[in-house]
Each structure stands twice: as structure tokens, then as C-alpha cells.
Amino acid sequence: MAVTTRTLGRSGIEVSALGMGCWAIGGPWAEGSQPLGWGAVDDDESVRTVRRALDLGVTLFDTADTYGAGHSERVLGRALAGRRDEAVIATKWGYTFDEASRQATGQDASPAYLRQAVTDSLRRLATDRIDLYQLHLADLSVPRAEALIDTCEGLVAEGLIRAYGWSTDRPDRATAFGHAAAGATAVQHTLSVLRDAPEVLAVCDKYDLASINRGPLGMGLLTGKYSAGSTLPRDDVRGLAPGWLEWFRGGRPAPEWLRRVGAVRAALTADGRTLAQGALGWIWARSGRTVPIPGCRTVAQVEENAAALHLGPLPSDQFAEVERQLAALRTAALRDADRPHWPRPNDPQTHP
DSSP, rough: OOEEEEGGGGGGGGGEEEEEEOGGGGGGOEEETTOOOOOOOOOHHHHHHHHHHTTHHHHHHHOOGGGGGGGGHHHHHHHHTTTTTGOOEEEEEEEEEETTEEEEEOOOOOHHHHHOOOOHHHHTTSSSSSEEEEEETTTTTTHHTTTTTHHHHHHHTTTTTEOOOOOSOHHHHHHHHHOOOEEEEEEEEEBBBTOOOOOHHHHHHHHOOOOEEOOGGGGGGGGGGOOOOOOOOBBTTTOOOTTTTTSSEETEEEEEHHHHHHHHHHHHTSSSHHHHHHHHHHHHHHTTTEEEEOOOSHHHHHHHHHHHHHHSSSSHHHHHHHHHHHHHHHHTOOOOOGGGOOOOOOOOOOOO
């Protein structure tokens, strides 16, 4: 059964059940010598991809100010020119960067920086409002995050943002915003058939928050295009994978994750879906609050993903078979010590 829309938590904003992640279209950027982008991109193709997504019913576009050191927001703004009212824009703040050198420079959790960041994002996006503004600092302490709520509420009152949320895998962080922040409406967190997130989903249920799902295709592992012999270029974050990126190691897919893909492939594709479409169908079957945001940088990628909207959630028997195949593997994968964080958390004692 087709699934086409979701409500974005308690905001009442309607979005497509599938979003488009815009990390990759930001192009190259780095922290020192560590690449944080996905390699070179064709901006014209990125624009065509966003517009094709809109044509196919995808309305939610998720980016961050730091992706490409501002470039992703600029490309998204260009793509949505003349079609802004068809789209729901989600972006993030908290990490600092230098646009000229395309370098990540740190983080800033101050209310003053929040005000500066939203102004800068509005300019790059060429829009007068951001639909969902998300705190990007996944491990920020709860007291410091709560100190930002009044500023977020002020931005809502001024019409600069419509709603806000937190990009974090931490249930206690999600709970803090769900409980204390009137305008909070979403948690962005890791969720895929390879890595479930029952605790965060429970928080979303309790506080009526949307579950926006990054990594729904395991950074490409669930597209079926990578094997044990695949190598990725060193200008791709997966090719020179930092410690917080679990799916790839030494420029190759991590063997333990390829085994998980192998275990679930048949069940995900049993009704004729592609592997990626099956992985998206699992997420929709997992919870009615989920909105996966697979990254796309080509028209072909967004067309394959958008076709999953018409296939809908996995049927119950298929979903049960996936769960059976992955039960033991997933138990090991849920250890907190293995949870990925993007980017690598900094020591909060050494940053403002």
C-alpha cells in the first residue's frame, strides 16, 4: 500500500514520507586533511535532482549549514527558486566552518551564534523562513541545549523558522526537547534495517515527535552497489573513514555490515523491490512517524528512491522475516559504544 505523506510531529506540517538528504550535494569540505564530503559533485545535476524529487512528490529536503561549508544550502536554494512553496526545508546549526577554505572549524552552542546561523542559512537558501531548524550537536549537554530553547521560540515567533528539533541519537537528549520545548517537533537520528533505534522511537511516540531518519541506506551499503572488493576514493568521507563512521573501513565496506546486508537482502526484495526500496519500506513499516532521508546527488538515485513511495511499507510477513534474519546480529549492533555520531563529538569542556 502506497505511503505518500507524514505529519511532522506536533507541528502539523505535512511532508512527504520520503525526504532527500542533501549532505552529498555540498561537495568537498574537510576538517584538516579529513574529508567530510562525498567527493566532487556536479551542481547542475544536483539542481536537476532536487527538482526531479519535487516532480515525484518528495517535498522534504534536509541539509545543514556545514555541508560543503555552506555549499549544500546554496545549491538547494538555487534548485528551489520559483518552487519554494512546494518544499519543506530542514537545515541544522551548531558546527562552525570557513566558507572560503571549506574547512570545519569547531562548534558553537551559544544563543548568539544560533541567531547568526539562522540569518546566514536564510541568505544561502534564498528564503524567508526555514521549516525545520535542527540543533546539530548530537552530544551537547541537556542544560546547554535547553538554554537555546528561548531563542528558538523567539525565531518561531518572528516567523524565521516554523519548528525546530535536535539531530541526536541520544534518547535523553530527544526527551529533553520533547518535554521542555513547545516548538520542538522532530528528532533526526540514525535508523535503518541494519541499525534499529527503539529507544528514540519510543521518545517520539511519547512526545508526538517526527522521526527523521539519517543513514536509512547505510551510506550506500543498502543500495547493493558495494561488495567486499569495492574501494572508495580518498576525497570521499567513506574512502578515508574517520572513527565515527562505522559502515566503511580503510576505504572499503566493513565486512560485518556487508554480512548484515547479505542476511537481509532476500527478505527485503522478496516482492520485487530493489534492495534500497526494501530498506525504505522496512523503515515505514517500523513506525508511522518515520521519514527516511536518503542522500541523493543524481536524478537516477532520486527516481529509484521515490518509486518506493508507491510500494509503501513492507508487508507484515516480509517485515517479520527481516526481523527473524537480523535478530541476533542487531542485538550486537545496538551496543551504545558502537553508535555512530556525526561529526565526531568534541570535548564540550573545550568549546563555547
